[in-house]
Amino acid sequence: MHPEFETYLQAQGSLPPNVIQRISDLAVQKTLRRNESILNTGEICRHKIFVLSGMLRTFTTSADGSEHILLFSPEHNWTLDPASYDQQVPSRVSIGTVEPSDVLCWHKSNFDALLAEIPQFRGFTNKLISRNIYLNRERILTTLSGTAEEKYDGFVRMFPNYLLRLPLRMIASYLGISLKTLTRIRHAQLQRH
Amino acid sequence: MHPEFETYLQAQGSLPPNVIQRISDLAVQKTLRRNESILNTGEICRHKIFVLSGMLRTFTTSADGSEHILLFSPEHNWTLDPASYDQQVPSRVSIGTVEPSDVLCWHKSNFDALLAEIPQFRGFTNKLISRNIYLNRERILTTLSGTAEEKYDGFVRMFPNYLLRLPLRMIASYLGISLKTLTRIRHAQLQRH
DNA sequence: TTAAACTATGGTCAAATGACCTCTTTTCGC
DNA sequence: GCGAAAAGAGGTCATTTGACCATAGTTTAA
CATH class of the missing domain: 2.60.120.10 (Jelly Rolls)
Structure with a gap:
């Protein structure tokens, strides 16, 4: 069935x-x-x-x-x-x-x-x-x-495949942080490459 | 028994x-x-x-x-x-x-x-x-x-009796905020009496 | 296909928060 | 009851975060 x-x-x-x-x-x-x-x-x-x-x-x-x-x-x-x-x-x-x-x-x-x-x-x-x-x-x-960044890193570690499937604003909403904070974190991590 | x-x-x-x-x-x-x-x-x-x-x-x-x-x-x-x-x-x-x-x-x-x-x-x-x-x-x-204050208010509403039994630092630890933030909130609420 | 909606990013500024410190009061364990 | 430990409040400063705005690129739906 x-x-x-x-x-x-x-x-x-x-x-x-x-x-x-x-x-x-x-x-x-x-x-x-x-x-x-x-x-x-x-x-x-x-x-x-x-x-x-x-x-x-x-x-x-x-x-x-x-x-x-x-x-x-x-x-x-x-x-x-x-x-x-x-x-x-x-x-x-x-x-x-x-x-x-x-x-x-x-x-x-x-x-x-x-x-x-x-x-x-x-x-x-x-x-x-x-x-x-x-x-x-x-x-x-x-x-x-932890900080917003630690939460984000934890999320990526726990659900690596979600990153490609979800809009960032939803990830921010899941983590309890603003979209602004999330894009800032990602920007900073890119700098450190 | x-x-x-x-x-x-x-x-x-x-x-x-x-x-x-x-x-x-x-x-x-x-x-x-x-x-x-x-x-x-x-x-x-x-x-x-x-x-x-x-x-x-x-x-x-x-x-x-x-x-x-x-x-x-x-x-x-x-x-x-x-x-x-x-x-x-x-x-x-x-x-x-x-x-x-x-x-x-x-x-x-x-x-x-x-x-x-x-x-x-x-x-x-x-x-x-x-x-x-x-x-x-x-x-x-x-x-x-919500904000730290909303979390605190929610805690007080949900567990009014805990307030008298727990040290503030433990309430802060439960809410995920610093003791400093918690005392600030309480201070502000007293001002507004 | 095209217009509309959504998405991500960035700038700026004000507010919120945490770290570190001191001081006084209260509480606890002996 | 007393000495030690813990609790709470406050001050200051640096940092983080959010709100608001605009913009460019992308996706969606008619």
Whole structure:
């Protein structure tokens, strides 16, 4: 049904083929253009999302219109707003595409059914959650520590391939610094070549 | 065995008395003085910790000796380093007391046994994990957004009671600003009374 | 294809912040 | 209770950062 997703799940190694088939069968594929929204602030997050291709971002919009990016989700990542999804309450964040993207969606009722029915799948999602917690901690640490330049260098080290795919202003927004500061840093690094 | 903990678990509402007893029986209580360490960077986190009384902090120490506080854990909170605990690898953070504290510890082997044996307890810890993810997202958001003063105001709004219990330098360390900046903000707010 | 929107860069200036220092007060541990 | 240590406030100065502006190049969408 969704061969690329099934290949991904096989590669994770913990789920037998019939289970993978069952999970895949409940997914609905969507194709999104660049800069298209998939969840707006205030809406309820009703789906788990797996990114087949492209790149999504999770962000907030402040009263003054400025945006803060919490997370980039490139291909082969899961994403959603956990607070909104778990409690089915309005979301405080938005999720949208940075590039044209293909995603798979599971409605919460279907996903819950899969979890209830397949113990190994619970184990699998638990691993995803652990990883998520770990990444969030890393994010907090790097956000707190060091100068703007250290944050940028850390970003480049952690996600070298994002540099070519994202506009600098989004990287600045992710790092919590102004675009001006970011271009200054890059300029200085070029000088030192 | 640990009446205060059992009262806490009862109040959470999802676990029957015999289960609570079983969980409580496997805990070991420790009494810690102020500024005592319970996990040092590089050690492996082998226990789940529940804070009966007092206040713990999770923090990192940089090469230059500066500290960044990830999390405060006052009474009736659970804490650990998830990355180190889950994988049993050396921790990158330290955990220690801010105040004299009493904690309960479950060794991972015991805690895993409880999870295997008691489905409702799995549900309970899953809720804790959800809440943890939510709090981490909030933390990232407030760290990214706004000026030092907005972060401080947010902190006061979120944790009004912490103000009286924590030295300002730790609040500054939590917010990722210098003590100087924090005292300046407080001074300015007093002027405006 | 062409106009409009977006992107990155640079200049300038003011404001925010941190580093380093001192001093006084408070708190802690014995 | 006492001595030592820590905490908080303030002063000064250099640096970093952001806001605002303009411009040139690029990409997008009609």
